Amino acid sequence: MVCLRSAGARHAAVAARLSAKPAGIVPDGVVNLPLGEPRFAALGPAYGQPVAALPLPDALRLYFNAALADQIGLDPRWCQSAAALPLLTGNAAWPGQTPSASVYAGHQFGVWVSQLGDGRVLTLAEWRAPDGSPVELQLKGAGPTPYARGSDGRATLASSVRELLACEALHALGVPTTRALSLAGSSLSVQRDELDTAAVLGRTAPCFVRFGHFEFHARHGTPQQLALLADHVIEHHFPYLANQPQRHAAWLAEVVELTAALFAHWQTLGFCHGVLNTDNLSVLGLTLDYGPYGFMERFRPHHVCNASDHEGRYAYTAQPAIGRWNCERLLGACAGLLAPQPEAAREQAQALLARYDEVYRQEVMRRWRAKLGLREARAGDAGLLNRWLTLLQRGKADFTLAFRRLADAIQIDPAEALICLPAGQDAALRDWLDDWRARLASEGGSPAGRASAMRRVNPRYVLRNHLAQAAIEGAQRGSSVELHRLLAVLARPFDEQPGAEHYAAPPAQGLELELEIGCSA
Structure with a gap:
């Protein structure tokens, strides 16, 4: 107590x-x-x-x-x-x-x-x-x-x-x-x-059980309390593991893999959580506790959405490593569930932690390929992706719209494609487009089918800060009209929605709203 x-x-x-x-x-x-x-x-x-x-x-x-x-x-x-x-x-x-x-x-x-x-x-x-x-x-x-x-x-x-x-x-x-x-x-x-x-x-x-629940009972409770909490989670949320002889190891492996997959999904959407403390990570692999979060607009690998994060610990590019670090803390807290001998428990924990790296690499590249319209995994995919992201960064491109417009670039003349893609670097962009299109062509399939598949994974609408702020200000005036309108648009993020075009647009030039959101709300 x-x-x-x-x-x-x-x-x-x-x-x-x-x-x-x-x-x-x-x-x-x-x-x-x-x-x-x-x-x-x-x-x-x-x-x-x-x-x-x-x-x-x-x-x-x-x-x-x-x-x-x-x-x-x-x-x-x-x-x-x-x-x-x-x-x-x-x-x-x-x-x-x-x-x-x-x-x-x-x-x-x-x-x-x-x-x-x-x-x-x-x-x-x-x-x-x-x-x-x-x-x-x-x-x-x-x-x-x-x-x-x-x-x-x-x-x-x-x-x-x-x-x-x-x-x-x-x-x-x-x-x-x-x-x-x-x-x-x-x-x-x-x-x-x-x-x-x-x-x-x-x-x-x-359930809302967090990594921090296990850290608390590992430090302040008894081994029996820790095991009871783990068995509670397994019984109600991983029941197929309950009768396994190594149920705690099997459960922790699933938590690690779910966490890696979640972080991979965030990265490919440009979503930044902002406060990735161990008490804000779910043992079910759910996104939990929304404080100073943000969907990145202009692509910046080191984008920080939390005004309280002065050192950039939870920057966009740092999120995958932080996910791994947090899993390591969970495994350390639960070491006693893995084996009675400390050295054996550490070895098991390290083996489980390696699953994070493997699952993250597989899942993040699977999602990046889909966003680029690639169906097959090939050795040069990471290089092709990194060249594209570099173009986005140098062109100060909108992350969401740039990926969405790639689907259009499949079906139009290369010169026209340059108009709707990152500006100011035509030669480098033309070279990349040529390589990308050649890569797509080598897989076969119709351009229209490829474009349609890309639009199913590259959203047109995401929750931009200025849109959220408009809904907040309406609610503060006693009106939930804009809140409901925005929610209706966001409920269909991949669809073209006539009349809702302004919800897809970034803020007007010079009025970009990088909200200073800290942890005190």
Whole structure:
């Protein structure tokens, strides 16, 4: 059990809520809600604590994901009713469930922090979706917990809109991620770098267990606690491994491979997470916790999207190595699960870590080839790709649009192709286009078919910073119109959408919005 620090009135207020029943009452009209068992909370007090949500004053529904609700077993009609809003803001109790916050630790910007945890997040409920898959529903911004470390436990409207947009945009792009179910605003003021209003985001995933959970129990718990947590994850999320004689090694191998594949997917979309601490990495290989993230616009290998990352630890080009480093921390925390002898455990951990390198190389090149329209793996592919990326960098080209326009370059005259590709380096670009087209021709197939395949993997629409900012400003004025318009466009990122062309364009020249986003939102 991790005890609450006794420091100030805010902590005392939190302590008073720890053993309290969830706030509010079940509103009228609640029918057919999934009633599952709180699987993670059932592990016991060493893993977290029950915490009642802090009611959100003047709660106003801004968004509800009806398609996701239906998928996870909620009645979309009920969820959009007045009866649902109190449950999705922490203003009323979810029947049969007790909200809880979990404890974990982590390496933040490479520095060990011995206790973190769900400081402003509550697991509200757990159940099984109609297809049998596990569902965990969390509220983010529902008040402080024992792990809030002095914060108010609230989320700002701006940060909540950004997380909602990012997870739904990545989901539409095929990237494993947590999902956004609901968003509610409030008149309650919240002071961060700037004054904003509070919001509560409802988000779901099969589970929210992080690398940092295992680091915490490896440092502060017992071997039995660590094994119990690992077996819990295996039982509910990797059940096909449960009866294997080396189940923990097999599970860790899967986590390493899922993480490598996730980072490869990010790289080929130009997505930067911004805060790749071990407490922000999911053991299911999901994109987790959206703070100062960003889709890179002008291609810069050393692009940093986090204003707090002064040394560029989590720059775009550094992400793959950071993924490996974080996996190494997880394997170190779980070494005792691999073998009783330290030397044997280290050898197994190194063998598992090698899987990261192998899977990342295979997956990232598979995705790069697809973006370039290449069907076959050949020895010169990395060179061809690097020449293209160099052209993008020197031409200060928009990453997303440059790849999208390559599909057009297959079917038009080379001189015309130069117009819609990185500017200012015609000779080098013409040489590259000649080599690329020759490479495509050597594989056969029709240019139209090749172009169509490229458009299915090179998005036309991504979540650009200025688009997110427009949706945020609308929400801050009390309107969710632009939020819903943007989400509708991002839900079909690979499609040409007549009338939505401005959502594909970068900011106007001279007005590029490189938002200074830190970790305080």
